[in-house]
Amino acid sequence: MTLAVEYQSDILVIGSGAAGLTLALHLAEKSSVILLSKGPLAEGSTFYAQGGIASVFDEDDTIESHVDDTLIAGAGLCDKAVVTYTAENAKASMQWLINCGVDFDKEETTGDQSKAPYHLTREGGHSHRRILHSADATGKAVQTTLQQRALNHPNIQVLERYNAIDLITSKKLGRPGNRVLGAYVWNRNQERVETVTAKFVALATGGSSKVYQYTSNPDIASGDGIAMAWRAGCRVANMEFNQFHPTCLYHAEAKNFLLTEALRGEGAYLRRPDGTRFMPEFDERAELAPRDVVARAIDYEMKRLGSDCVYLDISHKPADFIIKHFPTIYKRCLALGIDITKSPIPAVPAAHYTCGGVMTDLHGQTDLNGLYAVGEVAYTGLHGANRLASNSLLECLVFARAASQDIESQLQKIKMPTNVPVWDESKVSNSDEEVVIAHNWHELRLFMWDYVGIVRTDKRLERALRRCMMLQQEIQEYYSNFRVSNNLLELRNLVQVAELIIRCAMERKESRGLHYNLDYPKQLDDPQPTILQPTS
Structure with missing residues (x-):
């Protein structure tokens, strides 16, 4: 008989992207943390995020302008207090990332390069250049920097290739009140269910775009945290608002490859197969319109023309400029026989971002005591009916920081759960179907x-x-x-x-x-x- 494996920690963080890593690193200074990663540590949406992170760094830009742009993109459904809170806390969160060692691009200067201002790009829906980025692989820079710090932190235990199955709650166990007590987890390495008990649990599992046939997301984006929270009694909101990224690479060998918003921010045009532009016919902002407008325009043109794709064209820009600002996209396309300095890129929309999710307050607290939700899994009120470009990683950072402070304030008051039953597999068998x-x-x-x-x-x-x-x-x-x-x-x-x-x-x-x-x-x-x- 296999002995039941049990873990215990002050905090269980389910998810290892920007939200989960940020939360774990903040909390690990004063508590023990178990960080659950569904696949390899880097295999999440953060790693593949290209564009950047929105924050007011330019003297000509203002927090009020960032708020206004977010509200406009959200089409009347953002919570203004949440938007303001996020924009006001953006720079401090970005400074924490910089202090962690994330290397954002800077303007070229003849003087001391270390003192040069950050190179800020502009994306659809933004009225100013306010996107900090690391070339066109910002998410990779954030992910690799934070995960290295987490792996080296003595108070963080990382469990890779573990699926969370369901949350353990006092209500499910027939105990008084309703508080989260931990989770049952599937150890994919050993193919067995294990038990994690914790004072607090945080969901940082990302979105659910894998529910669609075409998506820019990695395979792990299966809505796990949203489903688990729902089964545990938490409300969800605004799940109808699924953002379809207008431009993913259309190629048989290019699964899930995103063509960043920054391409259009730096002047790329969308063209029909005959080479004509079409976005000016749909919106006065043309290629810089919000993603929902652009995605619907592309969908309309593809259906009207019976075309498999449209084309994203930045070839009118200098080749050196393109290669410097978009090295990842340049190399990927070149490997597929497409030179983006000379030719347009075939593109199609794909499910990209879940704007709704598990309802939380400003501290990331859900309806279930002790359960927090941070990042794409959460509905905070920031995104409304449409997410403004590059507000996603920002939300992860700001709300992970807020949740860590809220958890720390309660840590000494909460006792570690005891006598949590192990997973029962006595009535199931191996599947042959x-x-x-x-x-x-x-x-x-x-x-x-x-x-x-x-x-x-x-x-x-x-x-x-x-x-x-x-x-x-x-x-x-x-x-x-x-068996699971x-x-x-x-x-x-x-x-x-x-x-x-x-x-x-x-x-x-x-x-x-x-x-x-x-x-x-x-x-x-x-x-x-x-x-x-x-x-x-």
Whole structure:
């Protein structure tokens, strides 16, 4: 008989991107932390983030302008207090990153280069240059710097290739009150379920774009934290607002490769297959319009023309400029036979960012005592109906810092949970029907793309919900009878998140931001967040 493996820590952080690493590093100064990484430590959305991080560093820029740009992009659904809080705390959070050793690009100078001002780029929806970046691989610079510090920190224990299965709560165990006590986790290395108990748990699991057939996200983005929090009784909000990045590389060998917003910020044009531009016909801001506007324009042109893609063209800029500012994209495209200094890049929209999520306050606290949610997994009110470019990594930094301060203030008052039962596998067996998981997986992602994608209708949403509920029933029956696996856990979470997206979309009787319904093309006068409450 295999002995049950148990871990104990002051804080369990589930997720190892910018949000999880920032939170862990802040908390580790005064407490013990277990950091759970679903795959290899670097395999998350942060690592692949290209553009940069928005923050007011230019003397001609203002916090008020950053706030205004965020509110405009959010299309009337941002919480202004949250937006202001984020913009006001952006520079301090960025300074912490710089102190950690993240190397952001600076302007070239003939004097002391170390004292040169940061090179700030501009992206769609921003009225000023305020994006700090590390060439076109900012996320990689952030991820590698922070993970190295975490791996070397004596108070942080990193568990790689571990899936969180479900949160352990006092309510689930029939105990008084309702507080999170830890989580059951799937050790993919040993293929066994283990138990982690903790005073506090933080979800930093990222978004759920893997629910769609085409996505810019890595494979781990399966909505795990959102689904777990929902099952534990937490409210979710604004799940109908899924950001589709307008420009991902369209190539058979280029899975998930993003073409950063900064390309358009630095003057790239979107062109039809015949070479003509089309964005000026859709919006006066042309290529610098917010992502929802650009994605819908591309979707419209592709469907109108029956084209597989459109083209992103920066070849009119000097070759040296292109290679210096976009070395990652230049090398990747060149390896596929596309020289971006001479030719346009084939591009298509793809699911990119989940603007809704688990509801939290300004400290990242959810509805469940002791449970925090930080980063893309959370709904803070920052993004509203559409995320402004380069506010995503910023949200991770600002709210991880806020959550760490809130947790630290309570740490000595909370006792470590005891007598938490281990996982019971006595009534399940090994599966001999893995094909069921593969089939359901493909069906889910296909109907979500077709029915709950960039443009929606009531009929499409109704069809999607019917299929979703049938899949849920099949998957739950499978989950109840067989031992867990990585694919089963992800599919179980994805189908739950799909239902939440569909139900939120069905409740919004208007078109706003990232949610466009042909049956309700106009906007309501008094828009409100779409909030879903678990029934049990």
